[in-house]
Amino acid sequence: MSAKPLPLAAFAVATLLPAALLGLGATLGGLWLGAALFWMCALSLLLDQLLPLVEADAPEGAEFPAADPLLAGLALSALALLVLATHAATSGSLTLPQKAALLIATGLWLGQIAHPAAHELIHRSDRRLFRLGVLVYSALLIGHHASSHRLVHHRHVATAQDPATARRGEGFWRFLLRAGWQGFRQGLRAESARPHRLHPYLAYLGLAALALGVAAAVGGAAGVAVWTALALHAQMQIHLSDYVQHYGLTRSVAADGHPEPVGPAHSWNTAHWFSSALLLNAPRHSDHHAHPQRPYPALRLPPDAPRLPWPLPLAALIALVPPLWRRLMRPHLSRIRPPQ
Helix, strand or coil: CCCCCCCHHHHHHHHHHHHHHHHHHHHHCCHHHHHHHHHHHHHHHHHHHHCCECCCCCCCCCCCCCHHHHHHHHHHHHHHHHHHHHHHHHCCCCCHHHHHHHHHHHHHHHHHHHHHHHHHHCCCCCHHHHHHHHHHHHHCCCCCHHHHHHHHHHHHCCCCCCCCCCCCCCCHHHHHHHHHHHHHHHHHHHHHCCCCCCCHHHHHHHHHHHHHHHHHHHHHHHHHHHHHHHHHHHHHHHHHHHHHHHCCCCCCECCCCCECCCCHHHCCECCEHHHHHHCCCCCCHHHHHHCCCCCHHHCCCCCCCCECCCCHHHHHHHHCCHHHHHHHHHHHHHHHCCCC
16 A cells, blocks of 8 residues: 555644544533544544555645634634633533543643644744734743744754753653743743843743633633643643653764754654644654744655654554653664664
């Protein structure tokens, strides 16, 4: 069976259908919640094993006029799901196990689908799309990611100056503490060095306060706690994605002290069919760093780019257990970056 690039319809089905299931689950409970939880927890792991890898690239220069409208739809869905899940979790319409299922599945959707959508939006030159991406990240209480990702991570990736690049042997939980604080601080420093009529960090804080105000209006103090828990769940997955996609990869330093240009060798990639659709081709990470504004359906898979031995969601799950992650990744990383 010859490999083919993913059609845009595959991205739409993989990302929008679980949002619909979550919306039905938040209002009706029952099997809708079970279906949403299965989609976000198990379906990707199952289908990535059963379906062939997608190795083909879209033709160079191919256009996808519906790609950005899908991103906008996902961003609006994220905002709606935050409100729906907060209301359902703080009302008496669902049982306690149903509320737990809703929060777990919604948090996974926000971290695995809303985050890639917002990530694409903050790389768009259209200011309306960019601001929509900022709004999603601010609603997830991590608005500064719009600054730290573009101004710090893309500039310093695979160097010691990038807080989002995990060092060889660094466990995820230690990385999480370092990346969370340093990403905020370095993003603030980068934005403060640029001219602004309104400092972006003030906008991020204002939008976060507005989001928590909505949470309070929906569910009172419990609503604020639920919204914050969903945001922290999503934030952990954002950092987990950075951790897995750059773990241990470094740029060599030239004689003049400058690192080599960013290339395919500085990101881990995968080519599994379903998780690629679910994550909006985020597993084709090397090409994103080479072409940040390239539409996600057109991202390519360089033949010399490092490949993770597992689909990205499974790799993220393994990374939650640092000793296991280090042991399993050691031979794969050593083939690319032999220990010094």
